[in-house]
Amino acid sequence: MAGVAETATPTVLQRIASMPLRDPFAFVGLSIYVIFALIALLADVLAPMPPLEILFTSTGKLAANLPPSLDYPFGTTNLGRDIYAQLIHGTRSALAVGLSAAIVVSSVGTVVGLVAGYFGGRIDSLLMRIADMALSLPFLPFVIVLTGFLGASTSNIVLAVALLLWPNSARVIRSQVLTVRERTYVEAARVTGASSWRILFVHVAPNILPLSFVYAAIAIGWAIITEASVSFLGFGDSESVSWGYMLQDAFSSQALSRGQYAWFVPPGICIILIVVAGFFISRGYEEVFMPRLRGR
C-alpha cells in the first residue's frame, strides 16, 4: 500500500521541478524572480551610494533634479538623491515585503484549506465563515486603516495583507483537497489504518503543494503593490526606501509636472515585472496541474 502512495509523491514533485522547462511562461517568470533576487543580494555592490545620501555637484551646489547621466543613470531627486541607488535598494524592501507576505499567506491558506477540506464538518464551516468575513473587508481601505493607526511599518503591512489574502488560497486548496481525498491511494492509506494527520501530510499535502506555490506567487505581487500603494498614500515605513516611497516622493515633489520620467517610471516597471512574473508562474502551474485548461 505504501508503495502505491509513494508513487504519487515524487511524480508531483518532479512535475513541479520540471515545469519551468516545459512552460516558457513559467521560465520567464522564474527568471525575473531570480534576477530581482540577485539585485537585492548584490544591492550594496551594484549601488554603493546610500539611497538617502544627499549629493552635491563638484561646485558644491545641491545636485538636485539632475537628468540621467553616466554618474546617475536615472538622474537625481529634488533633494539631490541618486534615483538609481534608490531603485536598486528598493528591490530589497520589495522582496522582503513580497516574500514574507507570500510565506504567511500561502502557509496559513494551505493549513486552513487542508484542515477544512480534509476534516469537513464543523471545522470546515467555521473556517469558511471566517474566510467569507475576511473577504468582505475592502482590501486597501483595511490596510490603510490598520497601518495608519497601528503604525506604518513593513510588518504591519505584511500583517494586513496576510489577514485579507489567506482566504483566497484556503478556498481553492480546500476544494482541491476534497477531490484529492477521494483518490485511490488516499483511500488505500485510510484502509490500512494510517492516522488522519499522517494521511493529510504525507498523502494529501504533496498534491496540494503546487497550488500553494501558485498562491504564494500571486501573493508576492499583491503584497508589493499594496506596499507601494500604502507608501504612496503616506502610510509607508519611513525607515526604508521602497519603490512605493520613490513614487510618493516623486509625486509630492512635483516630478510629474517637471516631466522627470526617469524618476517615476522605473519603479512602476519593476513592480509590473514582479507581478507579471507571478502571473506567468501561476499560469504555468495551472497548465501543468489543471489539464482542463491545457492546450486551449
Added chain:
Amino acid sequence: MILEVDKLQIDYQAKDGVTRAVDGASFVVPEGRIVGLVGESGCGKTTAVRAIMGVLAENGRRAGGRIVFKGQEVDAATTKRLLWRDIAYVPQSAMSSLDPVYTVGAQIVEVLTKRGNANRRDARKRAAELFDLVGLNERRLADYPHQFSGGMRQRAAIAMALALSPSLLLADEPVTALDVIVQRQILDMLRDLQERLHLSMVLVTHDISVVAYLCDEVVVMYAGQVIESGPVREVLARPRHPYTMGLRNAFPDLMTDAMELVPIGGSPPDLRDAPPGCRFAPRCPFVLETCTTGADGHSLANGHMSACRRDGEADLLRKEALDPVTWQRSSSFAAS
C-alpha cells in the same frame, strides 16, 4: 441511395502527429432505411457522421473521399445549405448539445425561424406539434434543458432534429447514455417515426444488439475503416469478418437467447501509427502471414461486403469463432 460515402478520409492534426480517424471508409444509405454504424469506441463513428454534416472539430480536416447526397457530390461548403433542412443530427448527449441559457422551446423556434421560413407564431405551433410527436408535453417547451430528465432531453433532441422535416437523420449513439428501459422506448419511437415520416437514418452505436433490434443495414467499422457491411440479417447471421464474429460474441442478443459473452482481447491500434495490412490482424485469432502485408481484401456478394483476406474460408472461421477457446488464442496473441 440517399447518401453515398466513398473512401472518406478524415485527419485530426495534433501536436504529436496526425490521427487519420477515418481511413477510406465507404458505405451507402438506401432511401427509407436505417443503417447501423457499429464499432468499438474510438473507431471513428462520430468523426464519420460529423464529416457528413461538414462540421468537424477545428483540428479536423477531410483529407480525401467523396460524399454524395441525393446524387449530388457535396463538400463542407455545399453541405451548409443542406444542414437541418435535409440532414439533421441527434447527438449522444442532448444535455451538452442544448444551450443552457435558452428554453428548449426557444431553441426549437430558433431553428424553425432562422433555418426554416416560419414566423414566430407558426414556429411555436410547430414546436408544440413536434413535442407531441416525440411524446413530450408541450408545456415543457418553456423549460430549460437542465429541467429535463435524460430521456426527455433525448426526445427533445429528436424533436429538434425533425423540426424542418429532413430526409436523412444522423443519430450518434442516441440512447447510449440512458437506462435500458428508456433506451427501448426511444428506439421504438425512432423506428415508428422513421416509418411514419419515411426517414432515412444512420444510427451510430457500439452496441450490436441495438443494430439487430432496429436496423435494416449494418456497417461495421474498425480503426477508421469499414470492414464489413450489408443487410443486418445477413451480416449478423453469417458474419464474414472475424471482427464482426467477435463483436457478435461480445454482446448479449436482444432477439435470440444470449449466449456466453466472449470479449475480444487486446485493443484497437493507435491511429497515428496504424499497422500495415489488415488492422485487425494483431487481435485476430485467424491471422496469417499474408494478413499483415499486401492489399486490402474486398469481396462483395449479394450486397454483403467483407474486407477479410480469408473471406473464402468465412464459413469455416465462423464455426471456429463460436468456440470461446478461439478468442483466448487471440487475447494471448494481443498480449505478446
Added chain:
Amino acid sequence: MRLVVERFTHNALALLAVTTILFFMFRLMPGTPLAAFINENLNADQQQQMLEQFGLDRPMWQQYFIYLANLLQGEMGLSFFQRRPVTTILLEVLPNSVILTLSSLVIAYVFGVLAGAWLAWKRGSWIERVAVPAVLATRAAPEFWIGMVLLSLLSFNAGWFPSGGASSPGLAYTSNWQRMLSWDYIHHLALPVLTLALYLQGLPLLLMRSNMLEVMHEEFVTMARMKGFSEWRIVIHHAARNALLPVVTAFALGVGLSMGGNVVIETVFSWPGIGRLLVQAVSVHDYPLAQGAFLMIAMVLALMNFVADLLYIVLDPRVSHGRRG
C-alpha cells in the same frame, strides 16, 4: 426566491461582521477609548453630549449595541476636524466616487468584453501573443502609477486635462446636479476615469477571452454549427451569451471592489471622493470620519456582492429555475 433570501442574509451577516470588526478595531487602537471618539478640542458640553450619545462611559458590550443602533439611524458622530456630522460629509462626497467608479467600469467592461471576444476569435495570431501580455501588464501595474504616467503625459505635458480636483476654481453652480452635468466636471472626470478604465479593463477582457475559448468548444456551439446557423448567430447568440455570464457578475463585484481601490486613484487626482476622504481622515487621526468612510466603502462592497449574486441568479437559468425532473 429562497436563494435570494439566502444570499441577502449571507451578505447582511458579512456586513454585520465587518461592522463588528471595525468597532473593535477602532476601540483597540492605541490611546484611550474616549480618544477614538472625542476630540479634546471640543468644548465640555459637546464632549458630554458625545459621551452620552455613544455611551462611552458604559461597558464595551453596551457600547457595541449603542454603536449599532446609532449606525442604523445613520448617526456616525462628528468629524474631529470638520466639526460636522460624518454622515453629512460622506453623503456629500459619495456621488463623486460613484460616478467615477461607474463610468470607468462601464467603459472598461464594454471595451473588455468586446476586445476579449475579439482576441478569442484571433487566438493563435501574433496579435494575441502581443495583446495578452500587454493586458497582463496593465493588470500588474499599480493603479496610481498608471495615473501618474497619464497625468504627466496628458495633463502636464500635453495640457489636455486638468491635473486634479473636480472643478475649476471660481465656478459656482446653483445645484449639485448642475455641477455634475457641467462640462467642467466632465473635463476633470475624464483623466481619472481613463486611468481607472485602463486598469480595470484587463479583468473583463481576460475573463471574456478565456470564457469564449471554453464555450466555443462546447457541444452546443458545435450543434449550432450543425444546424447551419450563421457564424454571427453562433458567436453572439450562443457563445457570447454564455461566456458573458461570469463577466456580468464580475462587473457587479467590480463596483464594490474598485470603490475600495479608488483610494489611490482619488488621491492621485485629488478627486473629492470617499477614498480620498478616508486617506485624509486616517492621516490626521480623525477617527469618526475614518470609521464612517470605511463603513461606507464596506457597505457598497456588501451591497454589490449581493447584486452580483442576484444577477447570477437572474442570468443563469440553471440557478434560477430548479430542476423539475
